[in-house]
Amino acid sequence: MPHLAAVAATVWARRAVVLQYRRWRAPEEIERRVEPYGLVLKAGRWYLVAGGPSGIRTYRVDQILEIRPLEEEFVIPDGFDLAGYWNGYLADFRARLHTAEALVRLTPEGAHRLGVTPTGTGWTPACPSSRSTTPTESSCGWAPMSRSWHRPNYATASPRRHET
Structure with missing residues (x-):
């Protein structure tokens, strides 16, 4: 996973980044400016939890095509709890699964x-x-x-x- 160390460094430094990211729906390759809040390891896959213009999102680290750290620092919102967010994300994900x-x-x-x-x-x-x-x-x-x-x-x- 070529970008895991760079993602972890930006989480640690609280620096905003620009991601080139591959997602499952069109357009498949997108660019986003995000504020990395934390990393989660789930079932052998790393996920980046990050804030951005449209709220908090989750990104699979192995789908990051390029990461460009910015000089811009940020502060994680008061009351943000990574474990709490992740549990809510998983519950929402399971509820949206197509059967x-x-x-x-x-x-x-x-x-x-x-x-x-x-x-x-x-x-x-x-x-x-x-x-x-x-x-x-x-x-x-x-x-x-x-x-x-x-x-x-x-x-x-x-x-x-x-x-x-």
């Missing part, structure tokens, strides 16, 4: 490979020449199973992944 649900039909072999037991009325004899196109029917050796994921790409990348 996707898919109804899929599995063959007995497919269910075995995924390590699941489909619910419903059970399996019917295989009849590959006349598979039903209605996903709620249990027919021709297929059985319905409903799964939920917090992110739709998890459904296609890893159907086994259970999220809580």
Whole structure:
């Protein structure tokens, strides 16, 4: 992580910075002037908590493309609590997670490979020449199973992944 030491130095010195940052939505690369309040290590990833014109934001340090320290000093607002902010940020993040649900039909072999037991009325004899196109029917050796994921790409990348 090439910028972690520079970010930590600006947090310690209470110096404003200009960040070139890569985010997940367009425009993907942005430039922001921020005041670094603190660093948080969560699940092996470093996050910068910083104040700016639009309030306090969280930035993944590994998504910082460039950091330019400024001579400008700042004071962290009275009453700011990094741990309290982080707990609120995580609660808000979890509340905003998109949950996707898919109804899929599995063959007995497919269910075995995924390590699941489909619910419903059970399996019917295989009849590959006349598979039903209605996903709620249990027919021709297929059985319905409903799964939920917090992110739709998890459904296609890893159907086994259970999220809580």
